[in-house]
């Protein structure tokens with residue numbers, strides 16, 4: 001559905017951040033993008049959402065060049081950013097969700113129905129009239145996800161979705177991600193959390209230093225995790 005083919009991205013002063021990256025996000029599947037800090041996960045998400053120019057290679061949506069389908073294709077691809085403050089800027093939660101729907105030409109009744117459905121799904125019904133800036137981090141994260149799901153994109157790209165969430169919020173998030181798979185959405189989850197991708201992903205791509213070093217179904221071989229600095233071997237305090 002959404003494919004990166006041999007993608008290269010360079011950033012000024014940094015050099016090549018993505019090196020010949022190929023990856024496919026398929027409908028009805030959860031694709032894990034696993035990599036340590038600085039591997040290039042956010043950069044790849046931005047490129048696959050058409051928000052960053054690539055230097056070489058291709059990004060394809062349904063087999064056709066994504067960039068030639070912009071800006072229309074942006075509605076088909078939702079990005080849930082790592083920091084919810086990067087995507088929330090309306091006064092109240094309800095305004096935030098309605099704003100996302102303003103471009104779709106829906107009736108007021110249809111808009112309210114969508115807001116009600118997504119709010120129930122993410123457990124934010126009681127937050128709808130609250131000012132966004134006064135929400136907790138976990139609440140903001142749920143609102144940020146709702147503001148994407150409310151316009152019903154076919155592809156949803158999550159950047160470090162479980163960072164800074166407590167166990168209950170992680171459970172709610174995983175339920176949401178699994179529900180998207182049941183709805184036949186194409187889902188990408190970028191994270192450094194090996195346990196998370198091992199539990200939910202149908203296929204995993206390991207990204208290390210801008211290159212895909214492994215892809216396949218979990219479990220991920222231990223030597224691949226070690227080579228990508230992802231093995232969980234942090235010791236305690238030295239005596």
Ligand SMILES: Nc1ncnc2c1ncn2[C@@H]1O[C@H](COP(=O)(O)OP(=O)(O)OP(=O)(O)O)[C@@H](O)[C@H]1O
Pocket residue numbers: 011012014017035036037038039040041042043044192
């Ligand atoms: N706008 C930018 N300007 C300069 N360098 C950048 C910029 N964005 C990313 N980089 C660099 O590109 C590399 C990849 O960054 P990226 O944010 O894509 O990695 P990541 O895998 O998402 O990391 P993390 O897990 O820490 O969020 C890093 O070395 C980062 O410092």
